[in-house]
Amino acid sequence: MNDSASPQEITTLVGREVYSNNGVFVGEVEDVRLDLDQEVVTGLALGRLNDELFRGRIARGKGVMIPYRWVRAVGDVILVNDTIERVKEGEEEEEGEVVA
Template sequence: MSQVMDDTPQEITSLVGREVYSNNGVFVGEVEDLRLNVDGEAVTGLALGQLNTELFTDTARGTQGVIVPYRWVRAVGDVILINDVVERVKQPDEEEQEVVA
């Protein structure tokens, strides 16, 4: 459950281009950039592109991306794992219908 955070610049820039998945294994997107708090010297968000269109149909259209808070990051390795909260952003009505059906 601990977040993996490394303050070395080389490690931070190496996050760009990594694929992001929920901790349930659902592809979310790819890191295109980082949001930084320069004063606090910390990464505060991941700017994602190449989004999973099933998760972000209404949120991001065309070439837009999304920024996920870095506090959602669960682990960083070959890929980045984030909390499954991003999956719950997708239309809750659909999920309710699937449970009832």
Template sequence: MVDMDDSPQEITSLVGREVYSNSGVFVGEVEDLQLNVDGEAVTGLALGNLNAELFTTETETGQGVIVPYRWVRAVGDVVLVNDVVERVRDPDEEQEELVA
């Protein structure tokens, strides 16, 4: 069950949580946070341990990705993000699929 409690939490409590899309697809694991210090807000989640089917290039090169925090739908035992993360692709990859 997702905890929708609005009480303040330590931002470090997000680190290590698994991230899933709304449709239940594993996206990755929170490794770090992107912050706007002046605005005192989280602006993104830096993910590692990525789903290789969604992020082929990044998993091959050992890179992570940053998911904009505005995509986050819920935070509880896991983090739920919009399904749009499943549709994020490299434009070159899309072109190759159209040609193939």
């Protein structure tokens, strides 16, 4: 991500669609997790999840929290690395990173 970009309001993240680098829809941002001491976003709470990616792993109507370090770009949509797609295949890169 471009650190020289001007800071944006955190609330602008809410409602944005999240896609993997490969163009697969992941979900929609419902909330953000913050580290108030460091004043940084540490995670994104996603809802309206892609049924194909999360079927059988996340109960319908539930969401997931993904680490903000997975975010690659923020614009009209948010791009995350393709680690999220590996959840579908049962090959989570890091244990405990996707939380229901």
